[in-house]
Amino acid sequence: MKSIANLLLTAITASLILAGCSNKTEKMEQELKAFITTWEQQVEPLQKEAYTAYWNASLSGRDEDYARSEQLQLQLSSIYTSKDDFALLKKIKESGAVQDTLLKRQLEVLYTAYLSNQIDTALLAKRIKMEVEIEKKYSNFRAEVNGRQLSDNDVEDILKTSLNSDELKAAWEGHKKIGNVVAADVIELVKLRNEIAQSLGFKNYHAMSLELGEQDPEEISKLFDELDELTRDAFAGLKDEIDTFLAARLKITKEELMPWHYQNRFFQEAPAIYSVDMDKYYKDQNIEALTAGYYESIGLDISDILNNSDLYEKPGKNQHAYCIDIDNAGDVRVLCNIKPNYSWMNTMLHEFGHGVYDKYIDRDLPFSLRNPAHTFTTEAIAMIFGRMAANPAWMQDMGLIDSTERATIAEDTYRVLRLEQLTFSRWAQVMYRFEKAMYENPDQDLNALWWNLAEKYQMIRKPEGRNEPDWASKIHIATVPCYYHNYLLGELLASQLNHYITANIIGSDDFRYQSFYGSKETGQYLTDKVFRPGAQWYWNDMIEKATGEKLTARYYAEQFVN
Template identity: 25%
Template sequence: MKPKGQTNQKPLKKIMQTKENDVMTRVSNVIALWCFVFVSLSGVTASAKGKTTHAKADKSSKKTNKVKTLKAQIQTLEKRMKRAESMMARAAKALALAEGVVKRAKTTLAAVKKMKDSSRLALKKAHKALKKEIASQRPLTQVEVRFQIDDWEIRERAAYVAYAHVEWKKYTRAPKLSTKKVYGKLTKIRSEKKIFETLKRARKEGILKDPVLKHRAQMLWDRLREFHLSDKANALRKKIHALEDKLNGIQASHRAVLGGKKVSNRDLRSIIRRDPKRSKREQAWRAYATVGPRVLKGGFMKLVRARNAYAKSLGFPTYFHYRYSKLHLHPEKMWKIYEKLRLASEDAYLKTAASYKELLKIKKVYPWDRRYAAFYQTKKVVDLDKYFAPKKLLPILFRGYKEMGFALKQLNILMDLYPRPGKNQHAYCFDIDPPYDVRILANVGQSGLRAYETMFHEMGHAVHGKFVRQDVRTFRALPDEGFLNEGSANFFGNLVDTKDFFQRYLNIPKKDLQKIVAMKKKQLNSRLYTMRWTLLWMYFERDLYINANVDDPTSMFWARYRQFQGDVPPNPPPYWGILIHFVSHPIYYQNYLLADMLAAQLHEAIRQKTGAKNVLGNPKVGPFLKKNFFAHGRRYRWDELLKKITGKPLTADAYLRALKHSW
C-alpha cells in the first residue's frame, strides 16, 4: 500500500503518447479527404459551364408560366373569400334572427307557464270557493262544530307540548336555545282559518244550544281572534316573541362578577341578607343589578313598544289594558283595591324604616340595608336559619303536603332542584300537559324561610296541575287568569311563615318559639312594608306601558321606589332589570298580590267548611281543594269560581286579617 500523495508517473505518460498518435492520424485522414473533394469539384465546374447558357433560357420561360398560374390561383381564392364573407354575413343575420326567435319563444314559454300556474291557482281557489259556498249553504250543526274543535285542540295541544319541552330545556340547561321553530308551528295552528271561520259562523247563526259547547266555542274565539285580525298584528306577535326569546336568554345566562369571580344570584342575595359589612352588601347589590344594562341594551324598550303597538292593533290603548282584559280584570276597579292596600301600609312603611335606621344606626335605608335589617332584627332574638336547614326542606315538604291530603310521591312530578351553570336561577312550575306532565324547576341548597316558602309555593302549582279533572280538552288546563294559579300556590306558600308551621315541623325549643312568636307579632309592620315591594313593581310596570316612548325607564323606576320604599341610593342602576317577569310574564306581578288575597279567603273558607282551626295537618284540605278548585281546570272564570268556593267576591279584608292573626 502506497503512502498518501504519491502517484504512478510512468503509465500516465504512455497513455498521453497513445492519445497524441490517434489525433494526428485522424487529422491526416481529414486533409486527404478534402483534397479529393476539391479535385472532384473542379471537374464538375468545368462541365457545368457548357450547360449554363441552355438552362437560362428554359428557366425564364418556366418562371413566366408559374407567375401566371399563381396569379390565377390568387384571383380564385379572393373570389372564394368574398363568397365566404358574404355567406358568413348572411349566416350571422340568420343567427341573430334565430336568437331573437328563441328569446321570444322563451318569453312566451315563461308567460304560458305563469298563466298555467295562475290558472291552476285560480282553479284551486274556485274549487275552494265552491266547496266553501256549498258548505255555507249546508246547515252547520253542533256535531260538526264539536268535531272541528276536538280535532283542532288535539293538534294544538301536541304543538304546545313540543314547545313547552323546548322551553324546559332552555330554562334548565340551554339558555341560548331558540324556541322560534316550535313557536312558529304553534302559531301556524292557531292561525288556521278553517276553525276560526267555523266559530265565526256558529256565533253568527246562533246554532250552539249546548251550554258546554257554547262555552268552549266562546273561549276558543277569545283565544284565536287576535290571530286573524291583520297581517300587522301577526308580524308584531312574531317580533315580540323574538325579542322575548333573546332577552330571556340574556337573563338566564347572566352571572354577576364580584371580587373578580362570577357569582350566582343566590349567593349575592345571601350576602345582601346576611353580611354585616354595609360596603360589602352594597357591592353585592350593585353586582346583582348588572343584568339591568344588558337587558336594556338587548332591546327591552323595543319590546315594550312592540307590545303597545300590538295592543293598539287589537283596539286597546296600551298593552297594560290589553293584559288586564285578557285576565278578566277591570283596571279601575282593581286599582282601587291596590290604592287601599297602599294607604293601609303607609304608616307601617314609615315605622319599619325608622326601626331599621335605629337598629343599624344609619341615616338612610338603602336597598342593601332592608333585607339585612330584617335578618339582623330576627337574629338578635333567635337564628331562624338553623331551623330552616336545606337538608330538612324536602322531608318537611312531603310531610306537610301528605298531612293535608296530597301524597306527593304518587304524583310523578319531575323536579330539577339544584343549581348548575347554564340553568335558570329562579323557580318555576311548568304545566306542560296537565294532569299528565307537570314539572318544577328550583335552585335549593341555602337555608332560610324564603327557600321553604318557594318550594311550598311551587309545589302548590304542581298539585293544582296534577288534579285537573276535565274530560273536555278545552278545560283540561290551568286557568287563564294567572292569579288563580298563583292563588293555589300562595295558599301553600303562605302557610310557612305561621305559628302553626313553626310548631308542627321545625322542632323549635319552647323557649325559642316563645321569643319568635313575640317577635313576629311585632313585625306586622315589616310584612306590610314587604307588600309595598309588590305594589312598587306593579305601579312601575303600568308606568312602562303608559310612558313607552322613553329610551331608559330607570329614572321612572326610582321615582316609584321613592314613593313606596323611601331613600334612593346614589348613582342608582337599572335595578328593575333583575325582575324576569317584565320579559317573560308581562303585566303579571299583580297576580301575586291578588293571589295573597285569594289564598286568605280560601284559608277562611276551608276552616269554616271543614270545621278545623288549622289548614296545616288538616287531611280534609286536599279533598276539598281537589273537588272544588283544582278539578275545574279552565272551566270557570275566576269570579265565578271564587264565588263557588268561598261564596264571596274578591276583597282585601281576609288578607289584612291574615297579616294580623297569622301569629
C-alpha cells in the first residue's frame, strides 16, 4: 500500500508554493490537514468493514468468519505501519508549530496510533493471527462435566446454586481446562507483544500499553498501592462475613472453603451472602425492555442500538458481552447472552452505557476524535449505570418493587453493592499485578504467581497441590491485554460522577440511592459534558471540565469504604 505521505508529497509541495507559505505554523498545519484528509479516506471504510467482520465472527464462531476478520484487522493495522507516514507525523509533532487546538489533538492521537504500529509487518501479521486463533479457542470452548458440555452461563449457574462441593469443584475445574488449551499460545503471544514493544523503545508491552494510553505506569502502580491500603481492612472484614456465610450454607468449615465455593469462576463478583436475593426481582422480567425504558427516561434513546444488537445465546456465539461502534458514525451494537437474572441486568445496563457514550459523541468532530476521552471514561459510564441493578431506588422507579419492599431491602442492597465493589477492587489488584509481572518476565512460574496474588489480594486458598495454568482461563489476559486497571479507574470516576450529578443536577445529599430515573437533565449533562466532547481533550481535562476536579479516589472511598 502506497503511503499517505508519498501520495501527498507532490500536492502539498505545489499548494505550499502557490500559497507562498512562509509561516511555519501555517505550513505544518496544512501538511497535517492534508495528511488527515487522506488518512480518513483510507481508514473510515476499512474500519467499518473490519469491525463488521469481527462482529459477524463473534456471532457465528465459524472459521471462515474469523479468517476474514483476521485479514481485515491486518489490513487496517497495516495502514499504521508506514514509516513515511510516521516520519511525517513525527516531523510535524517535533516542530511544535501546530497551534490549532483540534488539529493538535488529532496529531497526538494519530502519532500514538502510528508509533504503536511501527513494527515489522511480519510481526504484526503474526500477532493478529495469534490473537484471532486464541480468541476462537475461547469462543468455541465448552466445559465438559460428567459427559455434559456446559456454557459459561451453565457453569456460573452451578457455582451460584449448587450446595454439593463435588459438583462445584467439577464445574470449576471443567471451566479451568481452557487454561491448558490456550496457555502455551498466550505465553508465546506475550513474548511476541514484548518483542514488538521493545522494538519501539518501551520496557515491555505492559508499560507501552499504559504510556500510549496517556497513563504513567508509576502513577497507576501508586494508585493501586493506595487502593490496596484503602480497601484491605474493609475487605478483610467482608471476607470473614463471606466465609462465615458460605461455610454455614455448604455445611463445611471455613478452613475447607476453596475457590469453587465463592459462586463465581474467579471470585470477581460478590457471592450472595445477604438476605436479599437479587435474582428473584429479575427472573420474570424482560431485561431488554427494562434497559430500553430506563435509558429513554433520562433522554437517551437506545432503540437504534437495540435493533442492531444480538442479545441472546446461540451455538458458536461469543459467550461474553461487549459493545462496539462499527463506524464512528452511529452504527453502535451490543453483544450479550441475556438470562433473566441480576447479573445480566447489570451487564445490559453496563453495555448500553458504553453504547450511549458512543452514540452521542459529536459526529461533527474529526473521525479520529469520535471516540471516548479514554477507555476508562467509557467504563465509568457503563459502571454508573450497571450499579443501578442493585439500587432499590432504581428498582422501585422501574416498577420492580414497591416502597415497602424498597425500605425492607435498602440496607441489604447497599451492602450487596459495597460487597461487589470491594470484591471487584481486590480482583482488579490480582489482574493488574499479574499482567504487569507477566510482561516483565513471562518465563517465571505464572501458575504460582497467579495463586500467590489471589491469596494475597482476594484472600482465597490455592487448592492443595494444584499446578495448572488457571490464569489462562481468564480471556481478558489474552484478548484484552493490560486493560483491567481501567475498570478500577472507571469505578473511581463512576463514583465521582455520581456525586456530582446527585449534588448538582438532582440537588440531593443522598449519594447511595439515586437512580436518575426520569431526569432528562442528567442525560443532557452526560451528553454535553462527557459524551459529546469525544476524545478532543486529554481524559483528566475532560473530567475536570465535567466535575470541577481531576480524577480522585475520594468519592469512591466515601461511597464504599468509609
